[in-house]
Structures are given as structure tokens and as C-alpha cells.
Amino acid sequence: MRVQVAIIGAGPSGLILGQLLAKAGIDALILEAQTPDYVLGRIRAGVLEQVCVDLLDEAGVGERLHAEGLPHQGIELLVDGTRHRIDLAGLTGGKQVTVYGQTELTRDLMEARTRAALKTVYEAKEVMVSDFDTDHPRVSYLKDGVRHEVECDFIAGCDGYHGVCRASVPKDALRTFERVYPFGWLGLLSDTPPVNHELIYAKSERGFALCSQRSLTRSRYYLQVPLSEKVEDWSDERFWGELRQRLDGRANDALVTGPSLEKSIAPLRSFVAEPMRFGRLFLAGDAAHIVPPTGAKGLNLAASDVRTLGHALIEFYGGSLEGIDRYSERCLRRIWKAERFSWWMTNLLHRFPDTPPFEQRALEAELDYVVHSLAGRTTIAENYVGLPFED
Structure with missing residues (x-):
């Protein structure tokens, strides 16, 4: 088989990229190791920056999002029992975020791809990428016991942290940066109305909690827990009781x-791989970076990567190399700002088990400054709604 672009991974980043390329008349094949039901079964975040919403409109899949998504113009920080509202819209000139579950977003993208009869192979096993340091990269995969080979111009690695694409890059060509946090988030999804019309980020003596939502009838709650905890030890009753205390x-x-x-x-981690381009192989989304969920940046960063990559590939087929040559540089500048914000929010709002007393007091003073300062609240708001692209 011959295509212009082979996309590895049918999560949101791969599917968005596929839509952008299809609208530009570029032939792309998506390969996914799992079944469609498995992909839709992944429970992920659903807070979309305005630039992400705009991208989905550009890709032609924003209709249901606008009909059913919940616009949020603020968030609340609950610090030791006192609430502080961050007026996202008021502090950023009217910008907001939209709550729309990643499962629903993925479903919209899948259905759009099916309607357009675009090529997707699910349950593609033992995917291998090769010759991406030449002008003729190749991808092979196993389907129903038969080995298939795809020739292409470019490979887009949208296959996640554990995917084959980053693992196929020579070790000496890659530099990684990582921060592993000493706790995780215990999440519970329930068909109950949200506790508040806006998200509540809570810091208490017992640890962090987040009251989030997927719709007006479905809620998502999180508790900071030690990494030693096991989910089977948390009954629903125990979860709700602990949440109430925070x-x-x-x-x-x-x-x-x-x-x-x-x-x-x-578990929570911060991770970045540099660079994000290796010849004609490009990494995007979780294949290149992970952020702790505190700042709601994971899906948004993945979307911004494929926005940059999609435009770069469209420029290439229009005769310009600038986009693909600058892909890594453009993405990483945005990625590191989002990594910094997520790391900063995580440090401010969580209880770390081994923080020395001086540092703990300093963090408490910083959080107190942030919520009572116009500059501090503006910093949170600008980063939370999404920084502008610097094309």
C-alpha cells in the first residue's frame, strides 16, 4: 500500500490529524493497535482550551461539541476551606474553556472518519516503523495473521507514551526530561450532577481533591493518594467519605x-522528549510529552502538536519546507510553557510527603499571594485557557 502520511495511533491526536489532512486532500492511513471499543473506553480529561475548540471546528467535527459542551468562564480554588474564584473570562479578555468528555470527542472524530470512508486499520499488531531517515519511510503491521507493508512520505507518531514510534528512535538522537511525583490521582466517575457549575481545585491538610464533570448529569472526582494505594481498597463509600473531608x-x-x-x-509524571522530529518521523501528543493533569493540558497539548504538524504537512505539499523544518522548535516552545504551568500547579496544590518545613511554608505563602493578587490570578487564567500560538 502507498499513502502520503501514515499515522500511528487512533486516539484524539491521530484522529484530529487525519481530519486536517483529509480536508486538505492529503491521503493518510491510521493504524491502531486496539479495537474501537477499547479506544472509546479510555477515561480521560475533557477540559478544552479555546484554541482546541477552534481546531476541532477547522477539522469539521465541532458541531456536537458546541451543542452539548459546557462553556466555563472560571474555576474555583478551595484552599484550606476558603474559596477563591479565578475569573478566566474576565482576566483574559473573554476567553474560556469548554468541558466536553474525551470519549465524546473521540466518538465524533471516529464517526466523521467513517462517514468520509477514510482508511483506518484497528487491531494492527506488531507495528514497525523504518527508513524514516530516508525519503521513503515504511510502516509494517500484522493484521489477522498477515504482515502488511505501507510506503509513505511521512510517519506521524501519535501512539502514546508506550508506543513504537519514540521507541524506534536511536537512543543517542533523543534527550528526555522527567519528573515523577510521589502520589497519584484516584478518580471516580459517576452518573450524578456536578457539585458545582465550575471545577473546584481543593487543597487541604488531607491532600488535593478535584471536583470535575463531563456533563450536567455525569461527574468526575479525584483524590490525591499515595502510590502504594490500590484501587480495590477504595469502596465507593470510602471515596465519598474522604472527598467530603477535603x-x-x-x-x-x-x-x-x-x-x-x-x-x-x-500516577503523575512530567515528561518531555526532545526533539520531536527524526527525518520523516514526527512525534506528537503523549509520544513526546506527559503532563500531570492538574493544569488540564494533556489533550490540549496533543491537539496543538497535530495542529502544527497538520499545517506543516499541508505546507510541504504546497511546496514549502519551513513547517516541517520548524515543527519540533514550534511545538517544544509551547510544550515547555504548559509543562511549567502543570508542574507549578501540582506543587502549589498538593501535599508532598517529604517537603521540608521551610519549603512548605514558602509554597503556602506563594499560593496565598497568587489567589489574592491580580497578577497571580491572571497568570493562572492565561495559562489555564491556553496561551496563544506563536506561528
Whole structure:
């Protein structure tokens, strides 16, 4: 088989890239190791920056998002029992975020690809990428016991942290940066109305908590827990009881509990791989970087990567090399700003087990300054809604 672009991974980043290329008339094949149901079963974040919403409109898949997504013009920080609202719209000239579950976003992208009869291969096993340091890269995969080979102009590695694309890069060509945090987030999804119309980020003596949502009838809650915790030890009753101890009275009065639809513990890490281009292989999304979820940047960063890559490939087929030559530089500048913000928010809002007393007091003073300072609140707001692209 011969295509112009082979995209490895059918998560949101790979699917968005596929849509952008299809609208430009560029022939792309998407390969995914899992089944469609497995991909849709991944429980992920759903806070979209305005630039991400704009990108989905550009890709032609924003109709249901605008109909069902929940615009949020602020967030609340609950610090030791006191609430502080960050007026996102007021501090950024009207910018906001939209709450729309990643599962629904992925479904929209899958359905658009099916309607357009675009090429996707699910359950593509033992994917291998090769010759990406030449003008004729190749991808091979196993499907139903048969080995297939794809010739292409470019390979887009949208296959996640554990994917084959970054692993196929020579070790001496890659530099990685990592910060592993000494705790995880225990998440619970329930068909209950949200406790608040905006997200609540809570810091308490017992640890961090987040009250999030997917819709007006589905809520997502998180608790900071030690990495030694096991999800099977957390009954629904225990989860709701612990959450109540980390919230204020107003939230507890509004909290509606119910049976969990899903519970899991996600470890937190910050990770960046540099560069993101290796000949004609490009890394995007989790294949190149991971952020802790505190700043709601993971999906948004992946979308910004494929925005940059999609435009670069369109420019290439229009006769310009500038976009692909500057892909890594452009992405990493934005990535490191988002990594810094997520790391900073994580440090401010979580309890670290081994923080010396001086540093703990300093962090508390910084958080106190941030929530009471116009400059501090503006810093959070500008980063949370998404920094502008610097094309």
C-alpha cells in the first residue's frame, strides 16, 4: 500500500490529524493497535482550551461539541476551606474553556472518519516503523495473521507514551526530561450532577481533591493518594467519605453521591522528549510529552502538536519546507510553557510527603499571594485557557 502520511495511533491526536489532512486532500492511513471499543473506553480529561475548540471546528467535527459542551468562564480554588474564584473570562479578555468528555470527542472524530470512508486499520499488531531517515519511510503491521507493508512520505507518531514510534528512535538522537511525583490521582466517575457549575481545585491538610464533570448529569472526582494505594481498597463509600473531608461545607451540601461507573488510580509524571522530529518521523501528543493533569493540558497539548504538524504537512505539499523544518522548535516552545504551568500547579496544590518545613511554608505563602493578587490570578487564567500560538 502507498499513502502520503501514515499515522500511528487512533486516539484524539491521530484522529484530529487525519481530519486536517483529509480536508486538505492529503491521503493518510491510521493504524491502531486496539479495537474501537477499547479506544472509546479510555477515561480521560475533557477540559478544552479555546484554541482546541477552534481546531476541532477547522477539522469539521465541532458541531456536537458546541451543542452539548459546557462553556466555563472560571474555576474555583478551595484552599484550606476558603474559596477563591479565578475569573478566566474576565482576566483574559473573554476567553474560556469548554468541558466536553474525551470519549465524546473521540466518538465524533471516529464517526466523521467513517462517514468520509477514510482508511483506518484497528487491531494492527506488531507495528514497525523504518527508513524514516530516508525519503521513503515504511510502516509494517500484522493484521489477522498477515504482515502488511505501507510506503509513505511521512510517519506521524501519535501512539502514546508506550508506543513504537519514540521507541524506534536511536537512543543517542533523543534527550528526555522527567519528573515523577510521589502520589497519584484516584478518580471516580459517576452518573450524578456536578457539585458545582465550575471545577473546584481543593487543597487541604488531607491532600488535593478535584471536583470535575463531563456533563450536567455525569461527574468526575479525584483524590490525591499515595502510590502504594490500590484501587480495590477504595469502596465507593470510602471515596465519598474522604472527598467530603477535603471539601468545604457548601460543596458538601451540594454533593450528590452514587455508584461509581469507573474507578482508577493514575500516577503523575512530567515528561518531555526532545526533539520531536527524526527525518520523516514526527512525534506528537503523549509520544513526546506527559503532563500531570492538574493544569488540564494533556489533550490540549496533543491537539496543538497535530495542529502544527497538520499545517506543516499541508505546507510541504504546497511546496514549502519551513513547517516541517520548524515543527519540533514550534511545538517544544509551547510544550515547555504548559509543562511549567502543570508542574507549578501540582506543587502549589498538593501535599508532598517529604517537603521540608521551610519549603512548605514558602509554597503556602506563594499560593496565598497568587489567589489574592491580580497578577497571580491572571497568570493562572492565561495559562489555564491556553496561551496563544506563536506561528
